[in-house]
Amino acid sequence: MDILTLFVVVPVLTVIALMFTKGQNNYRVVTLIGSIVQAGMAFNLLYQFLQLKSGGNTDIMVFMQDYVWFAPFNIHYLIGVDGISVLMIMLTSIIVLTGTFISWKVNDLTKEFFISLIVLATGVYGFFISLDLFTMFVFYEIAVIPMYLLIGIWGTGPKEYSAMKLTLMLMGASALLLVSIFGLYMHSNPDAVGMTGLTFNILEIKNVVIPESVQIIFFPLAFVGFAVIGAFFPFHTWSPDGHASAPTAVSMLHAGVLMKLGGYGIFRIAMYLMPQGAHYWVVPFMILAVIGVSYGALSAIKQTDLKYINAYSSVSHLGLVLLGLLMMNEVAWRGAMLQSLSHGFITALFFALIGIIYGRTHTRIVSKMGGLMTIMPIIGALYVIAGMANLGLPGFSGFVAEMNIFVGAFQHTDLFHRVITVIAVSSIVVTAVYILRVVGKMLMGPVMDEYKDLPPITWYEKTGTFILVLFSLLIGIFPFFWSDIITEAVKPFIQGII
Amino acid sequence: MNWNTFLLMRHEIVLAITILILLLADIFTDNKKNINIIALTLFGIHTIIGLLPLDTGTLFGEMFITNPLIAAFKNILNIGVFLILMISVSWVNTKMLPLKKVSEFYILIMSSLLGMFYMISSGHFIMLYIGLELATLPVAALASYDVFSRKSSESGIKLILSAALSSGMLLFGVSIMYAISGSLYFSGMSGNFAYSYLSILGLIMVFSGMAFKISLVPFHFWTADVYEGAPTPVTSFLSVISKGAAVFMLMILLFKVFADMIWVWTYLLYGISILTMFVGNFFALRQQNLQRFMAFSSVAQAGFIMMGLLSADQLAVSAVIYFIAIYVLSNIVIFGAIQMIGLASNKYKIDDYNGLYRTNPYISLALMIGLFSLAGIPPIAGFFGKFFLYTVAASQGYYWLIFIGVLNVTISLYYYLLIIRASFLRRSDNPIPHFKSDIFAKIGIAVASIILLGLGIYSPFYDYINSLSNIF
Numbered sequence: 010m011d012i013l014t015l016f017v018v019v020p021v022l023t024v025i026a027l028m029f030t031k032g033q034n035n036y037r038v039v040t041l042i043g044s045i046v047q048a049g050m051a052f053n054l055l056y057q058f059l060q061l062k063s064g065g066n067t068d069i070m071v072f073m074q075d076y077v078w079f080a081p082f083n084i085h086y087l088i089g090v091d092g093i094s095v096l097m098i099m100l101t102s103i104i105v106l107t108g109t110f111i112s113w114k115v116n117d118l119t120k121e122f123f124i125s126l127i128v129l130a131t132g133v134y135g136f137f138i139s140l141d142l143f144t145m146f147v148f149y150e151i152a153v154i155p156m157y158l159l160i161g162i163w164g165t166g167p168k169e170y171s172a173m174k175l176t177l178m179l180m181g182a183s184a185l186l187l188v189s190i191f192g193l194y195m196h197s198n199p200d201a202v203g204m205t206g207l208t209f210n211i212l213e214i215k216n217v218v219i220p221e222s223v224q225i226i227f228f229p230l231a232f233v234g235f236a237v238i239g240a241f242f243p244f245h246t247w248s249p250d251g252h253a254s255a256p257t258a259v260s261m262l263h264a265g266v267l268m269k270l271g272g273y274g275i276f277r278i279a280m281y282l283m284p285q286g287a288h289y290w291v292v293p294f295m296i297l298a299v300i301g302v303s304y305g306a307l308s309a310i311k312q313t314d315l316k317y318i319n320a321y322s323s324v325s326h327l328g329l330v331l332l333g334l335l336m337m338n339e340v341a342w343r344g345a346m347l348q349s350l351s352h353g354f355i356t357a358l359f360f361a362l363i364g365i366i367y368g369r370t371h372t373r374i375v376s377k378m379g380g381l382m383t384i385m386p387i388i389g390a391l392y393v394i395a396g397m398a399n400l401g402l403p404g405f406s407g408f409v410a411e412m413n414i415f416v417g418a419f420q421h422t423d424l425f426h427r428v429i430t431v432i433a434v435s436s437i438v439v440t441a442v443y444i445l446r447v448v449g450k451m452l453m454g455p456v457m458d459e460y461k462d463l464p465p466i467t468w469y470e471k472t473g474t475f476i477l478v479l480f481s482l483l484i485g486i487f488p489f490f491w492s493d494i495i496t497e498a499v500k501p502f503i504q505g506i507i
Numbered sequence: 508m509n510w511n512t513f514l515l516m517r518h519e520i521v522l523a524i525t526i527l528i529l530l531l532a533d534i535f536t537d538n539k540k541n542i543n544i545i546a547l548t549l550f551g552i553h554t555i556i557g558l559l560p561l562d563t564g565t566l567f568g569e570m571f572i573t574n575p576l577i578a579a580f581k582n583i584l585n586i587g588v589f590l591i592l593m594i595s596v597s598w599v600n601t602k603m604l605p606l607k608k609v610s611e612f613y614i615l616i617m618s619s620l621l622g623m624f625y626m627i628s629s630g631h632f633i634m635l636y637i638g639l640e641l642a643t644l645p646v647a648a649l650a651s652y653d654v655f656s657r658k659s660s661e662s663g664i665k666l667i668l669s670a671a672l673s674s675g676m677l678l679f680g681v682s683i684m685y686a687i688s689g690s691l692y693f694s695g696m697s698g699n700f701a702y703s704y705l706s707i708l709g710l711i712m713v714f715s716g717m718a719f720k721i722s723l724v725p726f727h728f729w730t731a732d733v734y735e736g737a738p739t740p741v742t743s744f745l746s747v748i749s750k751g752a753a754v755f756m757l758m759i760l761l762f763k764v765f766a767d768m769i770w771v772w773t774y775l776l777y778g779i780s781i782l783t784m785f786v787g788n789f790f791a792l793r794q795q796n797l798q799r800f801m802a803f804s805s806v807a808q809a810g811f812i813m814m815g816l817l818s819a820d821q822l823a824v825s826a827v828i829y830f831i832a833i834y835v836l837s838n839i840v841i842f843g844a845i846q847m848i849g850l851a852s853n854k855y856k857i858d859d860y861n862g863l864y865r866t867n868p869y870i871s872l873a874l875m876i877g878l879f880s881l882a883g884i885p886p887i888a889g890f891f892g893k894f895f896l897y898t899v900a901a902s903q904g905y906y907w908l909i910f911i912g913v914l915n916v917t918i919s920l921y922y923y924l925l926i927i928r929a930s931f932l933r934r935s936d937n938p939i940p941h942f943k944s945d946i947f948a949k950i951g952i953a954v955a956s957i958i959l960l961g962l963g964i965y966s967p968f969y970d971y972i973n974s975l976s977n978i979f
Contacts (some may be wrong), residue, residue: 078966177920184914188913191906
């Protein structure tokens, strides 16, 4: 078994083990063992990858494996990773691990909860390793569907509505995606006779010159299809509702990992394979992206529910990812990928903390809380850390990422890009407003009587949150380690598009 | 009749013998419960004999044609019917045993299957018509099998009337075709249709006749009432086996007989496919009764199948047959679950399923696998079936059709999720209590669900169908 397929096999084995397990505690232990193994594999992968690269390997993709799946259509199970996918896999494994810790106390249908969570993770891992459009699409859908059950069964509030909305919007987006995949497939080989010779292989399609008229049709389909899951402005509405209703671990996985599939897919498929289409459509999409950035930040100010605040904050920050991608230069792309990574850790931390607070106060409305810092000092301090990281304080990962995006954006000297960039930069100020407002109201201020005897933070909550803080700090303090990996991975992709 | 002919008509002859033995067994068996075992055993033997390799050849001066693809399709139907029979045993025992109407059920289903075998093997329109009628009439009897239910009788009458109308249209079309080409043989007809309004009319008439059987819009009106009224095993048979055989027949007619009129029927299929998907899906949205719900769902699925007929080549044949095989299994799982729940609690509404997972987890899981397969969610086989149908449309450049298709998948996902919402998400004060079902139904549903989980990922099955599909 090769090093990458294990990322699909191990979660599947975990699911099978869970099916034959009995006892509330054993479910947790089995899941925990599974997710620790996954995290170990992810770091092993990172180590192996660095070894390979320092040995002078210059391939775009490494650890490639190719198995024929459906021969008549030339569908392959083709996998391989570059620096970005390695980091994304690491992010996923960490969030699955911390998510397991945070959902230690899920008591209703525990087994089913963990099974759905692991199935979701399987889809995400598979998406990040696959280099074949068909395989990628299969894993994408595997990742989307468990969300319905996770939100619908274990969620809070209007969970049935949110779950249905999320599922249908993401499936609707995959309609666009599927059409564009077929568009690419049918144009993947100009010499093909009938269906023979066509391919879903991303690296092979790249070698073909797809006519510009074709790219102009299929680029927006691929872009929007992926962007919906990345909370692209007019199609972001599933995300706040979904986040607000989801149980904690699911919000973490959802914001931390699942929404990253969007930016990753645009980077890997839409822009890489259809650069001319990207140049043709860049202006309208950029306007929408920047609207998303400001709209998300401004909406976050107005929200009263902690989860909605962070959901809109995610819309804003992931808007920056799309904006960075649309800037189409190396620095901005590096920033976009770093932002994906850093936002993954920070948002997961946020949602974990919100889950912990909600588990104690039983409300997420900011105005109903106050003085939590004195009652729950550790949680309060962690919340401040997460907030500071989120608004891009130097020393944390958010700063490095946003800095790169804006520096990249300023490399364009024309008025349009300048205006867009200035609007986007100003959203950071807004970010500060909503984060500091929450910190001020909820953590500081007079202590409310009803919250005086809240239970202290438990070991599993501590472990989960500390791991996330650690990684956010690691990116912030050693930015060059991560950005070097990403830069090298971005290079072959950016060459085709400039 | 010599040994060679026996080998070529093996499916039909063994099935006919099975029916005859069953007729005799009914006389000599006192405990009618044993008929179930006898019928299942005989049909099992028939299914296994069918799986042995078969030659290509024709009989009765090309009236009867067989080749590996047709044999493979018969095997798919066999396996489907075998699963349906297994799941039906508990229904037969509880509802039909007191009335002493056990063996008739098996004999009628098998006779209908025999008709379908002759139909899909036909090389001549008379043969096709005889097969079609033999396939339809027993089903009409089966639909009204529950003699004390008014709805069941109603559905039998509706089925026989619409079947008569569709046969009339088919015969009218055939006579026009005969007038043009001077032959009733498929091989004699093809290639004789020049551009003329008469030939287009003939095509449309023949197409409409088959469209009734497949319940394509606008010939779908009988579907919901018949599905709702008929006993669940019969509905299950009607929705998968009957429909599957009709699609296969339509495919042979279009690809073989009307091959040079492809420019007419691609437009026809394109329009009907879109219309069928939308009508089926929109009507399914508001249904509460599960059998009605499945009726509209199967109308919508028929629209998807039509998408796969758009290119008359090997790709289309294999995609359609692969999809039918998966569709048969998915519907069998769902109808099996509906039937088991209906027998245990007499509940057939979606709202009644609230909280089902907490009382009956395994049947809910099977239901989920079946529904996700119909909706096309990977890694369950239905996704792969749909994907290959889209590929057929893409190979002709019909990107809009793919878009509409996937949009319809999203709509259909909504209503499939309604059932999942009821059984998994909701709780109920008065859920369907935990029940135990008999071993046959359990095995049948479990086998079908496991095949659904594995069949998509296991590609050799598709490769096998594809290797047989280069016959047209």
